[in-house]
Amino acid sequence: MVLSKSLGPECSSSPSFSRFTPHATHPQDIICLAPIEQRAQSLLSYTIDLVKPISPIYSPLSFAILQEMASTQDSPLPPLEQTDSRPATDIEKAASMSIASKEDIAPYVEQRQAEEAKDVASFRGKLAAFTIRLSRYGVETRGVVPTTLEARTDTRIWNLFFLWMSANFNILAFSTGSLGPAIFALGLKESILIILFINMLSAMLPAYFSTFGSRLGMRQMIMSRYSFGYYGNIIPTLLNLITITGFLILNLILGGETLAAVSGNKPDLDDGLSWDVGIAIVGVAALLVTFCGYKVLYAYERFAWIPIVMVYIVALGCGGKHLTNMPPVIPASSVTVLCFTASIAGYLISWSTLASDYTIYLSPSAPAAKVFAFAYAGFFIPNTICEMIGAAFAVSMFEPKNSAWIDGYRVNNVGGLLDEVMRPAGGFGKFCIVLLALSCIAASSQCMYSFCVSFQCLAPFFARVPRYIYSVVAIAISIPLAMVGAHRYYTSLISFTGVIGYWAAAWASIVLVEHVVFRKSYKAYDAAAWDTSSSLPTGISALAAFAVSFALIVPSMNQVWFQGPIGRSAGDVGFEVAFGLAGLLYAGFRFVETKVFGAGKV
Incomplete structure (x- = not known):
């Protein structure tokens, strides 16, 4: 969805404000706002209309923030990501940066009050209002969206x-x-x-x-x-x-x-x-x-x-x-x-x-x-x-x-x-x-x-x-x-600490090889692609390396409930095998993956 189309043709040529949305994968998916003083009302109306269908739980939350803004004297709209435990969209962030006072949003608040009153009375609305109150007392409401x-x-x-x-x-x-x-x-x-x-x-x-x-x-x-x-x-x-x-x-x-x-x-x-x-x-x-x-x-x-x-x-x-x-x-x-x-x-x-x-x-x-x-x-x-x-x-x-x-x-x-x-x-x-x-x-x-x-x-x-x-x-x-x-307790402790070492070692080895061998730098990670499946690796290489490595990990286990042939004679070497084998397999599989799907995948 391209916001510039909703705001008018003059927006697309403005240099005043532009950024990619978290889900943008093409250059045309750009939010353009210009001039801000002329487009603020359209942007806010678009934002309010957009938020509700995206998340039925957080629609009352987003609207409640706007409503609170309207009733606060000369108070700028707070960044939505600070009071929302879901990822704030760039549209919401744009709204928070482009609207400065209650006069800009008061008409839209009044327009939607009747409809939102039903949601506020519902469980979703009560949960949203409760989340807002908790955030005022310092309770963390941020979820998994990467921190800016x-x-x-x-x-x-x-x-x-x-x-x-x-x-x-x-x-x-x-x-x-x-x-x-x-x-x-x-x-x-x-x-x-x-x-x-x-x-x-x-x-x-x-x-x-x-x-x-x-x-x-x-x-x-x-x-x-x-x-x-x-x-x-x-x-x-x-x-x-x-x-x-x-x-x-x-x-x-x-x-x-x-x-x-x-x-x-x-x-x-x-x-x-x-x-x-x-x-x-x-x-x-x-x-x-x-x-x-x-x-x-x-x-x-x-x-x-x-x-x-x-x-x-x-x-x-x-x-x-x-x-x-x-x-x-x-x-x-x-x-x-x-x-x-x-x-x-x-x-x-x-x-x-x-x-x-x-x-x-x-x-x-x-x-x-x-x-x-x-x-x-x-x-x-x-x-x-x-x-x-x-x-x-x-x-x-x-x-x-x-x-x-x-x-x-x-x-x-x-x-x-x-x-x-x-x-x-x-x-x-x-x-x-x-x-x-x-x-x-x-x-x-x-x-x-x-x-x-x-x-x-x-x-x-x-x-x-x-x-x-x-x-x-x-x-x-x-x-x-x-x-x-x-x-x-002790049976549980021995079995648990041993088994978690197998998968954790394999996972750590794969992620480590990805960073050291293929990306080589923190700059090689596109943070905007964190929730866009089409922009992330397919995961085939990692899953294949993870699964195939267990073909040798299982025989190397020595647990209370299972002993593989290698583990029975030599002792539990499962986590050592997991770390070494998973990394080697991933390096080979990932190399093939980049050749087949291209190196453009983040």
Whole structure:
């Protein structure tokens, strides 16, 4: 649709204002406004008529903004993208820039009041009005539309370190580190070496993908469309939703079990806080943070790590004298080493699929090296410390003199273990355990936030639903599943961290090859094509590489529920195969694709 035709023939020759619409694929699809003072009324009328059929949910929202503008003395029309969780069209943006006072729009507001009154009284209208009110209180209403250069003004790169510090300095990382001695029968030395070196390598991927947000202003799953295509990207987006939900469930389980351990809960006695109630408490607390959005999330995560660091220091003070290096029952083998490696790597690599969600407001002038460094430190430092502490306490609980530790572990998993470790501190120790349980809120909040964003990336219809509604959906799904999965926590943790590493490694390799080999620069991404399927790659190459790589990944798996022939004899090497093979296949397939369809595809 060409706006210049609607505004008159004289518009097409004017140099006053022109830009391509987000869906424009040809030079003739240009919005031209000239002269502005003569065309403003026609433009506004056209905008109001256009908005309603495009989105039945947001028609009342768009009109309500115009109506509010008409009643405000000498107030310019606010940019629609700041109060709308769907992508604002260039027509709407043009209207916001070209109309300066209430006199310009008052006649049109009056003209449409009778018709809009019905919508305002409906559910759609109430939702739109509620969204406007929330935005006034600072609740983020932006969806998945890429942020403009004007919106990317944040220069506080160091905040990125604290964000990931809070998300990873928690009891889930402690639990992941404890897998080495507790499940795979590894000694302390083997566990610490694996944790150190695997984290050093794995943290590079999410840290590198963090740099894309400030350069492109795109959510991670939107950026993925430039490799997988518009429709092909639905598959990794669905997998990402499953991964995020899994992490959210694990955090809720750990937080709930730890709260139950503090209250003196015993499975055979009904004398304390149940796991289910603890799970609900952690879930609702995380929902409050996520509902408000980006700014509140960053404000909370900036400080959430501080009490958790103090808790771990207290835990080492209480239990440090009881730490011992118990020799493993059986010598370490390639199978146990590689299976533990897969769990550690899968836990960290999976952050890659949502890393840029938290850098879209950073200034494009922020040095990429600094963004990478702060993100890398935020991933590597807390995970390595927490996992090493978890491994140390897990090894020591097998010491006969620490029998109370293993009893607590058997009753309430790592929450029970830490409760016994902190018992010498009395009431203060209980308080510290509560803080440790609440550390799951930080990670759960980020999981829920990216769940909302990923859901909006599935299809245009989902993008029209406000982001904050999906946070309620996420917690409604996760709390019941966490209550069910709490009784098989370690089995769930091992299976989950291993499996997510397979697809996340394959996805990361494909997107990395696309950027490094084929695009070579951030300038090679056409941000205006983010929601135009005809301008994006077909996705055939990415989907083919992704699917074919699993032909070798499956035989390389070694999980509780499945062991492939390679994985059974050598150990779980699925994520290594996924990362290497998917990238190589994609490079070949993409080269052929560019020859067949042309290199013009963005």
